Amino acid sequence: MASAPPAGQGQQGAAAAASPLAPSEMYRNYNFLLRLDSTEVRFTECLGLGMRIEPIRYRESGVGNVVRALPGPVAYAEVVLRYGLATTPDLWNWLKRTAEGAVVRRNVTISQLDNDGATPRINWNLYGAWPCQWSGVPFDALGREAAIEELRLAFDRLDRA
Template sequence: MSVEYPYLAASFRLEIDTLTAVDFAECTGLSVDVGVEEYLEGGENRFPHRFPSRMSTPNLVLKRGATTDRSLWDWFEEYVQTKSGQMRPLDGQVLLLAANGGTEGPLTAVRGWSFRRGWPVKITGPDFNAMSAAVAIESLEIAHHGLSLILPRRAS
């Protein structure tokens, strides 16, 4: 009998259709909720009937150390630059990276979540504090039209 240990959530990679893949240190919003609608039936006083309703997903929020890569800022800036205020929605995926075969070695994608028609709704540059030697963190928030679990191919 083999024991399967959980992956350490140490690094995430964001891959979006035509943009450069970017690694992140933190990711939130990988969830899907199904709403519940209650129906109160006349004469039935013990409980309300409950039915599934709309599915909803929160925005993805990814954080990383600031680098020289501008691809995500440029994607967000398209909205500001276009006269019609249009945003170009793109498909993408967030991949959980883990060491292949243990705690050491190259990082490979072991699990992923794909999203459809995502677009950046908020991008935040780092906070600066001369009294701290912390990493300059920037964040990106992506709205999207659905999330699904994917299992990347494993290296053999």
């Protein structure tokens, strides 16, 4: 037989007890900022931040039925940045120089902001980033959406601070 929550707790209190974090401790995914070197750039979306350590599987001699794994090479996912079509040519010029063979590597910081929308709480630093893909605006004469470009960044190393 299930018992009722203690007086004053109600359903809201029971839900909060089941959550590992209080709502004030959880960050919102729309509170983020991106810095290229020391310049702040606003994006509408930032996707694909991740890394994978490839397991190398092997069998020890004498123990043929056990497959063990060692950590192998580290691979970083490409970060996808989506942004509204802007008049500033800075990102386009960076991409164009890369396409012409003059790769300019920049350090990029993605900051998770506190719920106040201003205080950086967690930073992911991408070292040696360079643009590896660009997708233009999908034009549609009947569309009503904002014009959004996409830029993908490859990078050498990632850390969290």
